[in-house]
Amino acid sequence: MKKIKIRGNRPLAGEITISGAKNSAVALIPAAILADSPVILEGVPDIQDVHSLIEILEIMGVKTSFTNHQLTIDPTEIISIPMPTGKINSLRASYYFMGALLGKFGEAVVGLPGGCYLGPRPINLHVKGFEALGAEVTNEHGAMYLRSANEGIQGTNIFLDMVSIGATVNIMLAAVKAKGKTTIENAAREPEIIDVANLLNKMGADIKGAGTDVIRINGVEKLHGTTHSIIPDRIEAGTYIAMAAAVGKGIAVKNVLHEHLESFLAKLTEMGVNMDIGEDSIFVHETKDLRPVNVKTYPYPGFATDLQQPITPLLLKAGGHSEVVDTIYEKRVNHIPELARMGAKASIEGNMMLLNGPATLQGAEVAASDLRAGACLVIAGLMAEGETTVSKVEYILRGYDHIVEKLTALGADIEMVEE
Structure with a gap:
């Protein structure tokens, strides 16, 4: 001990x-799997949460290398595998894999997250967002099962009942490759939200309004690798x-x-x-x-x-x-x-x-x-x-x-x- x-x-x-910002890094790393070629993140903090996320990536077949605060993520051979238990439960930010995998594959199985206990931190806003985008979400034995219909994720208007950083990021990750336009109202305005939107836009996404309470996302078909420095x-x-x-x-x-x-x-x-x-x-x-x-x-x-x-x-x-x-x-x-x-x-x-x-x-x-x-x-x-x-x-x-x-x-x- x-x-x-x-x-x-x-x-x-x-x-x-x-x-580099922990609260950015833990969202940028799952966001990187949406690309179809390698993403390089610079200024990544050398902290346990980052190492846990790297382990989760490697379980999914994503190649990584992490030296001198530079993390290279190569998702070209990623496989969508169920992750109901294990490392996924060890940190709260693992829930960003829900949005990223839903956006990438149209489906995901992700264990409910852990992290610091600070009282109730429900993910009902995340679920509401995913359902609005057309996904079916069920909680089975402590893991979240997300499945989109045959036509895939569809753009829509989403109003968040409470300001939530996690839900704002997760909906962005799910909606970035959706068909049509998604609007998130009452969105969180944290600098880390802007950081995630900047990475996604460099990857080819079309996101406007990050840092304000209304974010507009025009879905795109493909996202590519890029290099990004964390705030x-x-x-x-x-x-x-x-x-x-x-x-x-x-x-x-x-x-x-x-x-x-x-x-x-x-x-x-x-x-x-x-x-x-x-x-x-x-x-x-x-x-x-x-x-x-x-x-x-x-x-x-x-x-x-x-x-x-x-x-x-x-x-x-x-x-x-x-x-x-x-x-x-x-x-x-x-x-x-x-x-x-x-x-x-x-x-x-x-x-x-x-x-x-x-x-x-x-x-x-x-x-x-x-x-x-x-x-x-x-x-x-x-x-x-x-x-x-x-x-x-x-x-x-x-x-x-x-x-x-x-x-x-x-x-x-x-x-x-x-x-």
Whole structure:
């Protein structure tokens, strides 16, 4: 079992470079199988979710090579095989194979996805979208069976009852080779949606409106290979910017698009964090006196649910009372009792997380309950006096590329140990 050990309360300085976006990569990789020749993805993060998706591709007969953050996907010999169980269950993003296989073959058998448990994350919107396109969808023994009629997938108008990144991407993947025109209304607007649409358009698709709440797709018959560079990971960037504000003596965060982080950066400015924002980098100055703020998560361009946990340790440095409400995943609160073990004045009341600072954190044994909770606890460990041991590290490795090496380069006393 892997654990991360941190001897905290050390000032960090230097620069840190952000990897490609996890939430893009996990959608771009399934999207690539729609091509009839090789797709090259550049800037792919070296994380567990990517390795899991590569294993799934290889089960389907797709040839891959992954070196120096460049992933080549050759789907020319892909076979549509049922995947009701196994690796497909290990990560949530495996559900993108539903849309990709439906678009490619007109059918799919895909096991229901796993990943971090953040409360109910139903796929009923995905199913509604697939059915609107003319597919028959059944849940048999925990696997989704998707079959299109003889005439194949047909373009249509789809209104999403809720804004959903997963459903927006999955419907795009299924509809890109459909006959006729598909319109997705109330679509998610995240930068990762634009990234997926850009890849598909380079492959020969006809998608307009990605990044707005109405996406229009004119179906095409064929898609071809291409080369595409993934956008920087805004969540990783936000995580390290929060860490820099909490324990930094001047840290430059490189390869970051500030336009993707406007609501997050506005909240840090409100707290009193001093930053120099450049075209593709942000320098975070040493910050002493922080003001408490209230945070409420919303779909993009609102404050991202994935940054709610990483900003929490920073809120504990502020003098006074802060409140955090996650409107996306109400069960995303398991980091709060772990922070309390470290001496934080932190509690949960209804759907609110209540934080009082400034807190002096003490090293403790804590456990990550999901990917971003793990990032939160690493930041708390860097702030704390004494030694912190974070277990269930596999969650962190799902989404943070070489986190130990990146923090060590800043001067952190941090190591991964096997127990």
